[in-house]
Amino acid sequence: MDKQHLTDTNKNWCILPMQLMHLHSVTSIEQLVSPGPWSLSQFRDSLKDHNGSVLVVGEYVRGFTIYTVGVEHADLLNIGLEPSFQGQGFGRLLLKSMIWQMPAEIKKIMLEVRVTNWKAIQFYKAMGFKKIDLRKDYYLNSKEQTSESALVMRRLLP
């Protein structure tokens, strides 16, 4: 498998670099899975400065990641899978694909996650992330107009 295109032709899925043409699908997934969803324009702006990947199953985008690579560390900014595609190992594949694309000098990946997002916290722990900090009232849950704290998590890379 090469680093840009992770594919399983038997199971009919692939992970591709995110492009503008994917953003409507990505935004629709985000609306389904996030209490404070990024807008289309946020995804578009993000793609100018950051990296993104999409999971395509059959003909359709079913998941995505957005991440940024700094000098020493990378930040996972967003990850989401359409609800009916969760719990089947696709999140693990998206994260592995991101890690494979990291330059050798990147030694850690950081992320923030809502303290109430139990499923994502379990997922990140299973992927080797550890809690290192808490940021109070970090998120605005726009659907409910409430704020929420974030756990900061880190995974060290070899």
Ligand SMILES: CC(C)(COP(=O)(O)OP(=O)(O)OC[C@H]1O[C@@H](n2cnc3c(N)ncnc32)[C@H](O)[C@@H]1OP(=O)(O)O)[C@@H](O)C(=O)NCCC(=O)NCCS
């Ligand atoms: C979080 C998310 C990306 C995980 O992706 P996923 O495809 O569902 O996860 P996977 O099936 O790859 O699971 C990998 C491992 O994570 C853990 N895990 C995943 N879902 C879990 C759950 N509901 N409960 C406990 N552990 C879970 C398991 O250890 C699992 O390994 P296993 O199947 O061998 O036991 C996905 O559920 C999602 O899109 N959630 C909504 C959006 C979101 O919350 N994004 C994070 C924003 S910070």
